[in-house]
Amino acid sequence: MIRPSRIAIVGAGPGGLMLARLLQRRGLTPVVYERDAHTGERPQGGSLDLHAETGQRAMRLAGLEAAFHKAARPEDQGDRLYDAAGHLLFDRDDSGDDRPEIDRTVLRQILLDALAPGVVRWGSHVQAIVPSSEGGFTIANGNTTERFDLVVGADGAWSCVRDLLTATKPRYEGVTLVELGFDTARHPQVDALVGSGKMFAVGDNRALIAQRNGFGHIRGYAGLRLEEGEARAWMRAPPDTVRQRLGETFSGWSSSLIYLVERGDILGIRPMYALPAGHRWPSRAGLTLLGDAAHLMSPFSGEGVNLAFADATDLADAITGEDGWAGIQAYEATMAARAAPAAEGAAAGLASVFSPNGADQVLAHYHQRVGA
Ligand SMILES: Cc1cc2nc3c(=O)[nH]c(=O)nc-3n(C[C@H](O)[C@H](O)[C@H](O)COP(=O)(O)OP(=O)(O)OC[C@H]3O[C@@H](n4cnc5c(N)ncnc54)[C@H](O)[C@@H]3O)c2cc1C
Incomplete structure (x- = not known):
């Protein structure tokens, strides 16, 4: 190629x-x-922070730095930690990092607005990608078949492009998050609990997390250890049943924290899956991956979108460079090396939050970050 x-x-x-x-x-x-x-078909999820050297750099290279800063919320970078009894163990208004928050829907819209009309083909569920006799691959979609020199799998956790490169599948990590939504106007006590960024309340193998989003919204997560089959059953269960199970799981926690599971709108059930840290595949000319399709990890490193943006930056360089497929192979090696420590960090973060002494471990992590 x-x-x-x-x-x-x-x-x-x-x-x-x-x-x-x-x-x-x-x-x-x-x-x-x-x-x-x-x-607008699916809610795009909560708030993301863009890191200087990866996420923000990509926005700059994309010519979208001004749009990002206009929409970002640098004031929402605080951290709070509570124990299950509701005692405040850690409280910092500003993490001191240059990692402004932005709502995922807003970020996606900035990117969509910057593309020429028709570039995105909505309602196009790719199901078949086959090698073409003319080189490259063809994608059949509805009644049309098109040939491409390069197909990039940016199709997330359950990537169909990845299936052409490796038999490795994401593994369930034993923890499920129930996503909860709040309007601050209707729930001033949640507003007060969260402070200026996000809060964790961590108990024995369980956690309640809430994060400030834009437009007066707060996104919460009730996290617990569940068998995979049970997590799937929760996905099919009516919201009242999920709420009842959450009430049982967090029984005994302080009333200010229990309020989150009693009153939050249940937005979705998210079992946590991850690819093995350092996951690689045999390179195959004409096909490559980026983002979660290549290195799915739980959100406990806060790196997912930042890695996807760094991948996109490097892959754009490789595609437009002089080295042909060798350039894309070099991109794949760089991407894997960059993602591996983040994936290890995400797995370690999840294991420490959902442990018998999770609050102590998260507190030690915060103290380490502030150098206390
Ligand atoms: C609860 C939660 C909280 C998170 N918090 C953070 C955070 O704070 N910071 C952070 O950096 N990251 C966070 N992440 C991770 C972040 O969301 C992902 O890393 C990021 O979205 C990956 O982007 P992507 O473009 O690779 O994949 P995705 O965002 O998954 O996008 C994949 C797209 O492909 C489409 N698609 C899939 N299959 C097909 C197909 N066959 N044909 C056509 N289209 C297809 C999907 O509809 C989707 O639009 C979080 C994730 C979760 C679940």
Whole structure:
């Protein structure tokens, strides 16, 4: 493969859209296949923080730095930690890091607005990618079949592109998060509990987490250890049943914390899955991956979107560079080396929060970060 010109990106998540934008800035017109019918089909989740050297750098290279800073919330970087009795163990208004928060929906919209019309093909669920006799791969979608020099799997946790490269599948990590929503106007006590960024309340193998989002919203997570089959059953259960089970799980916690599971809107059940840290696959000309498709990890390192953006930056360089497929192989090696420590950190973070002495471990982590 010389320099690919016909490029398909499967998935219009943050990673796929960032790659499309960076390629468009360099005169290429990729096709982005997205299974959602339109931008508002699914809630996009809560707040993300963009790190200086990865997420923010990508926004700068994409020419979207001003739009990011206009929408970002640098004031929401505080941390609080409570124990199950509701005692405040740690409270810091500003983490001191340069990691402004932005709502995921807003970030996605900034990226979508920066793409030429028609680049994203909504309602296009890619199900078949097959080698083409002319080189590259064809993607069949509805009644159309198109050939591409390069297909990039930016299709997240359950990537269909990854299935063409490796038999490795994400493994369940034993912990499930129930996502909860609050309006601060309706729930001033949650507003007060959270402070200026996010709060963790950590008890024996359980945690309640809440994070300030934009537009007067707070996103919460009730996390607990569950067998995989049970987590799947919770996904199918009516909200009242989930709420009842959460009430049982957090019984005995302080009333200010229990309020979160009693009163939050139940937005979804998210079992945590991860690929093995350092996951690699045999390189195959014409196909590559980025973001969660390549290195899915739990959110306990706070790196997922930042890694996806760094991948998009490096892959755009490789695609438009002079080294052909060797450049993309070098990208794959760099990506794997960058993601491995973050994946180890995410696994360690999840194991320490969901442990018998989780509050002590999280407190030690915060003290280490502030150098106390
Ligand atoms: C609860 C939770 C909290 C998180 N918090 C943070 C955080 O604070 N900070 C952070 O950096 N990261 C966080 N993450 C991780 C972050 O969300 C992911 O790392 C990030 O979204 C990965 O982006 P992506 O573009 O690789 O994949 P995704 O965002 O998963 O996007 C994949 C896209 O591909 C589409 N798709 C899938 N299959 C197909 C197909 N066959 N055909 C067409 N389209 C397809 C999907 O519809 C989707 O739009 C969190 C994750 C979770 C679950």
